[in-house]
Amino acid sequence: MSDVREAISRAHHEEWARAVAALTRRFGDLDIAEEAAAEAFATAVERWPADGVPPNPGGWLTTTATRKAIDRIRRESRRNDKQKEAQMVYDDGPSEPLGAIDDDRLRLIFTCCHPALALQTRVALTLRMLGGLTVPEIARAFLVAERAMEQRITRAKAKIKAARIPYRIPSADDLPARVSGVLAVLFLVFNEGYLATGPGTDPVRHDLTAEAIRLTRLIRALLPQDGEVAGLLALMLLIEARRPARVSADGELVNLNEQDRGAWDTELIAEGHRLVRERLAAAAAGAAPGRYQILAAINAVHTSARDMRDTDWSQVLALYDRLVRLDPSPIIALNRAIAVAELDGPEVALAIVDRLAEALAGYHAYHATRADLLRRLGQSQQSRAAYDRAIELAGNTAETAYLTRRRDQLR
Missing domain, CATH: 1.10.8 (Helicase, Ruva Protein; domain 3)
Known part of the structure; x- marks a missing residue:
């Protein structure tokens, strides 16, 4: 069976x-x-x-x-x-030409990421049809209710039908207009694989991370001059390199500062760093880096440090400051606050995090970050309440185990 x-x-x-x-x-x-x-x-x-x-x-x-x-x-x-x-x-007639893309799955993702749809809509629809993600997983990725995501996907299908948007395999000339949606799809697929949100799935789904990396490599070959493609590939490689140390033998998530860095994949790190250096050279020549390139640079700083104490937090914060100007999303602001805590202390960071309460009320990582900052400030009772909320919202068994242990360590 x-x-x-x-x-x-x-x-x-x-x-x-x-x-x-x-x-x-x-x-x-x-x-x-x-x-x-x-x-x-x-x-x-x-x-x-x-x-x-x-x-x-x-x-x-x-x-x-x-x-x-x-x-x-x-x-x-x-x-x-x-x-x-x-x-x-x-019909025994001639088959439809395959276009510029040889890989079946990648061709279909480009086909579905039609520019006539809004970016978030085309990403959600493609994740549902081709990314292997369920509606609840997609909803969690976008921080929206499942019902709202289901309606968004339904509306996208209705628009395709009503507007008679052609389901046509893209040519080489179509790729640049569609690549941003495709990269967003692959990044969300990778994220779901690296820390699965479903309660009944493995904490880390290597099938999803490996497939996202494989497809991004193919796009890199198709669009070698696209900086964001190189940036996304570097970002995935540097995150994937840490996967062997991500979950402990007893099934608990291991935070970055507690990971055995000797278990990291040095070949993936070296490849990721080469791509980051390549993009830094391009930026020095006047090519402004995009979101994925900056995220890759942040991860390059983390994977360059021999341990947590060696991390160049000033550089991390400077990169987040640059990223916020490109992507002022609450999740980026939350991650930036973590760097602020290392440089300016948990009290300053907590003030930043608390301003995100309304936008991230249903996001478990918001409550987990807040719980850790409160713990560092000695506010155990409030920290425990924040951990409780994070545990309630977390769908991953490994993450739940980690948060539970941290909560139970409070005095």
């Missing part, structure tokens, strides 16, 4: 995007495509335990999803054009 579950999970990760995209191109309807793919996986869950896993699980799922879509169109519609589109499944 576990082999069957593993096969279904692997097929879902690999084939969901391909099946949905193929059905959408054929039938012109995202809803039909998604529902047919979901029905196919439901059928697999029902049949495979009894019949065994087929030799080609992905092919079986795609074929089954196609049949489900055709059945639904024939049942629900009397429109001749839909009937004709259904017959396109058996």
Whole structure:
């Protein structure tokens, strides 16, 4: 049974995007495509335990999803054009050109990140269709309610249908206009893998981080002069390098200042640092760095320090000051406050954090940061309350274990 579950999970990760995209191109309807793919996986869950896993699980799922879509169109519609589109499944004509991108998944992500949609909308829709993330995971990434995210995705599908936005494979000329959305998708997929938010998942999902890095490497080859592509790749590599020390043997999250830096992947760090130096040289020549490049530079400072005490916090804060001007989001402000605490003390940092209360009330890391600052100020009772709230909001078992231990250490 576990082999069957593993096969279904692997097929879902690999084939969901391909099946949905193929059905959408054929039938012109995202809803039909998604529902047919979901029905196919439901059928697999029902049949495979009894019949065994087929030799080609992905092919079986795609074929089954196609049949489900055709059945639904024939049942629900009397429109001749839909009937004709259904017959396109058996069309032996020339296949659609693949465009500038060889990789199936990356091609589909670029296809879905259509510039006619608002950036956040296209990112959310692509994460749902192709990123392997659930609606609750996407909602947590955007710090919005699940219902609001579900409505945002539904509205995006409706706009595609109403505006007749073509589901067309992008050419090389289309890539620069779409790359910002694609990078946002891959960064959020990577973040979900590095610290999964679902309560029933592994704390760290290497399948997601590895796939995000793989696809970003491909974009780097396609757009070698794009500084933000290089910056995102460097950022992912420097974060991924710390993964071996991220979770303890007993399943507890290990904070950066407590990690065994000897366990970090030195090859990934060296590659990440090379990319950061490359972008610094470009900045010196007049190319202003973007968000991902600055985040990569911050992580380069952290991974250059032999231990927490050697961290150049002045440089970290200067980089955050620059980043805030590009991205004045409350999460960036929260991370900046951590650097402020190291330089100016927890009291100054706490005043900054408290100003973010309304924007980050539902974000567990806000309460965890506040709890730590209160602990350092000796305000144990308030710190305990903040830890309680962080534990309540955290969805990751490893993070919950870490926060619980920190809370229980309070006097």
